[in-house]
Amino acid sequence: MGILEIDSIEMSFNNKSILNGIYLKAETGNITGILGSNGCGKSTLLRIIFGELQPSIKSLRINNKRFSKPFLKSNDIKYLPQFHFMPKSMTVQKAFQYFKVAIDSFNIIFPELSILKDQKFKTLSGGEKRIIETYLILKSPSKFVLLDEPFSHIAPIYIKRIKDLIYEEKQWKAIVLTDHLYKHIVGISDNLYILKDGWSKEIKSLNQLEFYKYANI
Numbered sequence: 001m002g003i004l005e006i007d008s009i010e011m012s013f014n015n016k017s018i019l020n021g022i023y024l025k026a027e028t029g030n031i032t033g034i035l036g037s038n039g040c041g042k043s044t045l046l047r048i049i050f051g052e053l054q055p056s057i058k059s060l061r062i063n064n065k066r067f068s069k070p071f072l073k074s075n076d077i078k079y080l081p082q083f084h085f086m087p088k089s090m091t092v093q094k095a096f097q098y099f100k101v102a103i104d105s106f107n108i109i110f111p112e113l114s115i116l117k118d119q120k121f122k123t124l125s126g127g128e129k130r131i132i133e134t135y136l137i138l139k140s141p142s143k144f145v146l147l148d149e150p151f152s153h154i155a156p157i158y159i160k161r162i163k164d165l166i167y168e169e170k171q172w173k174a175i176v177l178t179d180h181l182y183k184h185i186v187g188i189s190d191n192l193y194i195l196k197d198g199w200s201k202e203i204k205s206l207n208q209l210e211f212y213k214y215a216n217i
Contacts, residue, residue, distance in 0.1 A: 003027040004027070005060070005062075031166060034176065080146065082149050086121045139169070
């Protein structure tokens, strides 16, 4: 069982406040969704949790133990960034070896993509890259998973399979995700937060999304 909590986050760019007093909690067995309009700081928050960005103020705890160092080289947290991250010259099979993930299981779930194993990432479509990258991050050893836009550029048939993978992996991991396709986030999440005007608010009822002028439910 793992519990990740982050609070008192303050982050500014060019003297403009992006995040101010953010709180978020994620725990093993739960999917935590983050909603918010473009530019509200969702990606920034995930990068802060992972350690790519250092805010002016931050309190991050895992199982009530405070952490101040980034998780960039840690197996505790895996992070899927918003943009493609695999080296263009790396083959798909090498990527699975690097992440210590079995490619045979991937081929069973995505048989249409099994022919790609010897291809380099620079030859793949955006959707193919996203599916493989998301799978690798979800299945590689970790306690916490951060997913930024996991459903982007992916066909609906594959979104369903990615969702099934997320449901499966949450048994052993705490998963935090955000996506501009908010209905997928609402449908899959056990807990929801919305970012608005720099602060976070836990969503207890979907009617709150209308109250915050985020969506018509």
